[in-house]
Amino acid sequence: MTTSPRNPWVLAQRAHKMNPSVLREILKVTERPGIISFAGGLPSPKTFPVSAFAGACEKVLREDASAALQYAASEGFPALREMVAANLPWKVDPSQVLITTGSQQGLDLVAKVLIDAGSRILVETPTYLGALQAFSPMEPDVVSVASDGEGVLVDDLDAKAKGARFLYVLPNFQNPTGRTMSEARRAALSARAAELGLPLVEDNPYGDLWFDTPPPAPLTARNPEGCIYLGSFSKVLAPGLRLGFVIAPPALYPKLLQAKQAADLHSPSFNQRMVAEVMKDGFLSRHVPTIRALYKSQRDAMLAALEREMPEGSEWNTPKGGMFLWARLPEGLDAVKLLPLAVEKGVAFVPGAPFYGADADPRTLRLSFVTASVEQINTGIAALAAAIREYAQQHRAGRVPATVEA
Ligand SMILES: Cc1ncc(COP(=O)(O)O)c(C=O)c1O
Numbered sequence: 001m002t003t004s005p006r007n008p009w010v011l012a013q014r015a016h017k018m019n020p021s022v023l024r025e026i027l028k029v030t031e032r033p034g035i036i037s038f039a040g041g042l043p044s045p046k047t048f049p050v051s052a053f054a055g056a057c058e059k060v061l062r063e064d065a066s067a068a069l070q071y072a073a074s075e076g077f078p079a080l081r082e083m084v085a086a087n088l089p090w091k092v093d094p095s096q097v098l099i100t101t102g103s104q105q106g107l108d109l110v111a112k113v114l115i116d117a118g119s120r121i122l123v124e125t126p127t128y129l130g131a132l133q134a135f136s137p138m139e140p141d142v143v144s145v146a147s148d149g150e151g152v153l154v155d156d157l158d159a160k161a162k163g164a165r166f167l168y169v170l171p172n173f174q175n176p177t178g179r180t181m182s183e184a185r186r187a188a189l190s191a192r193a194a195e196l197g198l199p200l201v202e203d204n205p206y207g208d209l210w211f212d213t214p215p216p217a218p219l220t221a222r223n224p225e226g227c228i229y230l231g232s233f234s235k236v237l238a239p240g241l242r243l244g245f246v247i248a249p250p251a252l253y254p255k256l257l258q259a260k261q262a263a264d265l266h267s268p269s270f271n272q273r274m275v276a277e278v279m280k281d282g283f284l285s286r287h288v289p290t291i292r293a294l295y296k297s298q299r300d301a302m303l304a305a306l307e308r309e310m311p312e313g314s315e316w317n318t319p320k321g322g323m324f325l326w327a328r329l330p331e332g333l334d335a336v337k338l339l340p341l342a343v344e345k346g347v348a349f350v351p352g353a354p355f356y357g358a359d360a361d362p363r364t365l366r367l368s369f370v371t372a373s374v375e376q377i378n379t380g381i382a383a384l385a386a387a388i389r390e391y392a393q394q395h396r397a398g399r400v401p402a403t404v405e406a
Helices: 022-030 050-068 078-087 102-114 129-138 154-160 183-196 253-264 269-279 283-309 335-344 374-396
Strands: 097-100 120-124 141-145 166-169 200-203 227-232 244-247 324-328 364-368
Touching (some): 022 335, 097 102, 097 253, 102 129, 102 227, 120 129, 120 154, 129 141, 183 200, 335 364
Parallel strands (some): 120 141, 166 200, 200 227
Antiparallel strands (some): 227 244
């Protein structure tokens, strides 16, 4: 940016690293009215416990308004920190819990505390774009670790881990692929990371949304001193609360806390008290199963529709929880090029390519199965399959569909 008397602003180096999310640009096309969208990453509003919030909101204001509306401690509301610690499947002291403004803020704090310009950080292939966005202003050298249907391939770490500040890893129902790391892979990863002295940043916003059996124990449970764990209330209560948490080893906690103080002093006191009020007496153990049942039936509807409709050569996985399914187009097709045709036929998805650090697989795409109704899933997958067939025909005839226009 050139300065002049009328434009005196000089951007910091790191501001040049902040880019509009590629995804957001792509999603503009998908927000046209009448489109059935499998593109968004939003939880279903049907799962928001509105009446529980209404009761808690009234109670907090009646009994605790002066504290709920006041500045508060940066660490978070003590009762909520205690509940978070008690709900985790390994021994966590509440003093290790830092309540954050969504787990997205956890990623931002981790970036500020652990990344220097040029620091090597390792990520899965593909990985959560919002994490790359949080890390990139700190100017890291982002290195992708080879991954399969279970996540990172442990053997690929040996050549890449030297000097790395951390590996960012999503073992449960990953965004974007929906994949889950098996017990054997977790055990191997945890052991190798400890041998290599490689810290792990484990992001787990979807772990409670399992369909048949709970996922294996978190990586952090196996080596709490070598891991930072990020959790969220967004997928089990509501994302508009903007509440999440970080579990950090005592050696790191004070630095994350200082970064949090500088960022926003504390997360909203009122929301924290309301969530603590809602959660007390085991509300989540009654509420979360209803989300699991809804999302499982939606996943099943999408799997059945894919089976019925998709052309030969298409592939997809069967996520065991979460919100996303990962599909792959027949040989030679590119999901970015398919998108305008699909939108023309009334359906949207997110191409997989932007989720890769390098060596993107252009055939991949992410489908969310949680916000569309079963009827919309049936219509939308039929439309998607029709778009793929039309694109494949054009491809065979040597024609290329127009690229996406926002
Ligand atoms: C993998 C992952 N991490 C973190 C987040 C951020 O979640 P929140 O800030 O709402 O807790 C998301 C949101 O979709 C996500 O998919």
